[in-house]
Ligand code: SF4
């Protein structure tokens with residue numbers, strides 16, 4: 026097993042299927058009921074073995090809805106046998122007592138559940154399915170009853186932005202191990218949401234709210250996902266207040282001490298086997314069925330994610346460049362240049378003023 030330099034692969038998510046029983050507005054996979062599994066069990070095992078030749082990361086079975094794959098627990102067991110820390114991301118709608126037993130039997134260590142609002146109105150509207158909120162609540166209760174650890178991922182656009190705090194409070198009440206807040210990146214079906222994406226000004230305010238919430242939160246782990254400039258806000262707020270609190274870590278978290286970790290400690294594998302630096306980056310570095318994982322991890326694309334020296338615009342001169350890094354996926358989507366500025370960050374570095 027090899028693992029390259031100071032950028033070891035710690036977390037990988039595989040899109041097990043594009044099939045889904047929901048049709049959520051932001052889905053990066055464009056998943057719905059019309060899809061079929063792209064790879065069969067034999068190919069899926071090949072895929073896992075090729076990752077295992079390289080590293081033993083947290084391995085997330087995602088989708089679409091992974092519970093729609095008939096062989097999902099066979100694959101989870103195989104991943105456990107290979108030495109991965111297995112995890113699964115589900116919309117929660119297919120969770121029964123029998124599924125919980127199978128989760129435990131397969132060695133899956135943690136589940137991530139999607140919850141996009143504190144009630145049926147907000148969540149079902151986002152997920153485009155009546156009853157999906159009730160299903161998440163029921164899934165969380167079943168996980169608790171069966172002693173299965175779970176975290177909650179919540180995605181936000183303007184339509185459910187007013188419910189951010191209440192969604193966090195509900196995740197807490199449900200007994201989640203962690204709550205990850207995610208501001209939607211326009212990818213997949215999310216490309217249709219350009220008009221309702223949270224504004225840059227509100228993004229900054231939301232991250233400040235998150236900071237004030239996080240420093241008081243001692244029970245569950247909270248983290249904004251794919252909001253690299255939170256690392257800048259965290260540092261600024263700590264400096265202002267003289268506070269110096271340590272951030273807690275969840276062992277299944279993809280992050281390290283840096284905002285954007287795409288291609289540095291994480292990777293995403295699509296249903297077709299294309300390997301991307303992260304789930305929201307639009308170009309792959311290679312295909313796992315045609316190459317070794319190590320070749321992709323060392324490809325020019327992946328390597329460019331580890332070189333912060335040629336970032337451009339405000340990110341290029343920013344004092345937080347090495348700890349934040351800006352969202353490269355958003356830079357590519359908005360500026361067609363992965364090294365460009367993170368369009369969601371409003372920070373103007375002092376040296377930017379000097380450059381201008
Ligand atoms: S300018 Fe770029 S590197 Fe600096 S805080 Fe904003 S996103 Fe991060």
Ligand code: SF4
Nearest residue numbers: 251285303352353354
């Ligand atoms: S590029 Fe953006 S979406 Fe991808 S891991 Fe980095 S912050 Fe997240």
